[in-house]
Amino acid sequence: MTTSLHRRRVLRAGLAFGVSGAGALAATSIARAATYPTRVVNFVVPYGAGGPFDITARVVAERMSKHLGQTVVVDNRSGAGGMIGCTYVARAPADGYTLLLGGLTTHILMQGAVETMPFDPIKDFTVASLLSKMPLVMVVNNDLPVKDLRSLADLLRNNPGKYDFASAGNGTSGHILAQNFVDSIGAKAVHVPYRNSVNAYTDLRGGRIAFMVQTSGSTEMRSGVVRPLAVFSDKRSPAMPNLPTVAEAGLADRVKYNLEPWQAVMVRRGTPADVIARLNAAVTATLADPALQARFDELGFVATPATQEQGERYFQEENKRWVPIVKAMDLVGR
The missing domain is CATH 3.40.190.10 (Periplasmic binding protein-like II)
Structure with missing residues (x-):
């Protein structure tokens, strides 16, 4: 009886600890989401200043800063087709303070164009929010x-x-x-x-x-x-409406692929879900800004707001679609 009573007390104590522990974790998550970010957020662009990635990052960072309540600083780390900047983020803490402007080129197409990559595009990164497509x-x-x-x-x-x-x-x-x-x-x-x-x-x-x-x-x-x-799109670009598509130019029977690069705010996989949700909300609000939409129209970009789940699913689908195609082109060394 003494042993049985002891076991019941231990079990009750364990259950109580489990409930309080779960409550503590939930409270911590809520508190973190409410306070993040508490310092400057670094937004890494894996290409040089003045290009389309850099322009996008600067337009977005300015408005994200307002929605996050902290400064978002654009950090250009160019070289090796974007691999230097991506590698830097892949080795940074998974805490939401080091973001990457990545996407189709940096995380998918490169897999078929280089012999080895210094990071794993899928295992090391997740999409916090989609941003845009670029004809x-x-x-x-x-x-x-x-x-x-x-x-x-x-x-x-x-x-x-x-x-x-x-x-x-x-x-x-x-x-x-x-x-x-x-x-x-x-x-x-x-x-x-x-x-x-x-x-x-x-x-x-x-x-x-x-x-x-x-x-x-x-x-x-x-x-x-x-x-x-x-x-190279199915439709004409809003920025250049008089420019024909490849099909309209009469080469649809020869040129196999239309490819529209997409951009996303990416973070290290393992970044807390509540932090990612905060980032996604900030990007969604940023993309809804009429001034940003007008700037994107000027640049020929198409805003692509999405939930984090939608963005991650799109990331995985694009990876399955394009990696085999690019590898079949045998681009290494060309």
Whole structure:
């Protein structure tokens, strides 16, 4: 009887501890969500200043700061096609104070373009919130003797290996779409990877590079410094409504893929769920801002608000879709 009574007391004590322990954890979670963030939040951009990722981060960070009640600082850590910045975040504490502007290029396309990655895109990261999609455009320097996408295809086929194309780095969306275009039309062209899209644009304007694939809405395209030919989307870009799609340009039968890079606020996997929920709420409120929507329209970006669960599911689906396609292109070393 004494042993049985002792066991019942221990069990009751254990249950009481379990209830109070769960309550304490819930209280801690609520308190953390209410206070986060208590200091500056670092928003890492894995590309250089002035490019589309950097512009997006600065537009978003300013408004996120208001909704979070703390300063969100943009931190450019460029190089290796975005891998340097991503690796930095992958090694940071999973506490919500080091964010990454990542997405299709950094976490999915790169898997098929490099031999090894210094982090695991799926195991090391999760999406806190989707941000935007960015239609891509084929653009050429003004001295190139072409007037549309079909004449560019003819020029490349008739001059194998003569012309170079630029990208912001191996495995970036611009690299993959341009290479897919060249392969699809049965041509040969030399890929020249740059540290970022700003430097690539400089050489495109100067005539040292023949063509590249870049996000729509850039000032260079609008000003006529370079010549846009077609947009790689199912629909025309709101930023350039007069620009035809690849299908409208007459190459739907040759060019296999339309690819729209997407951006997301990403964090280390293992970041507390309540912190992620706070970030998601701040991004959702930011994307609802009419001033931000107007700025996105100017840039040719399409805002893509979503719950954290929707964003993570989209991340996983895009990974399953694109990694096999990019690996089949055999881009390593090209």
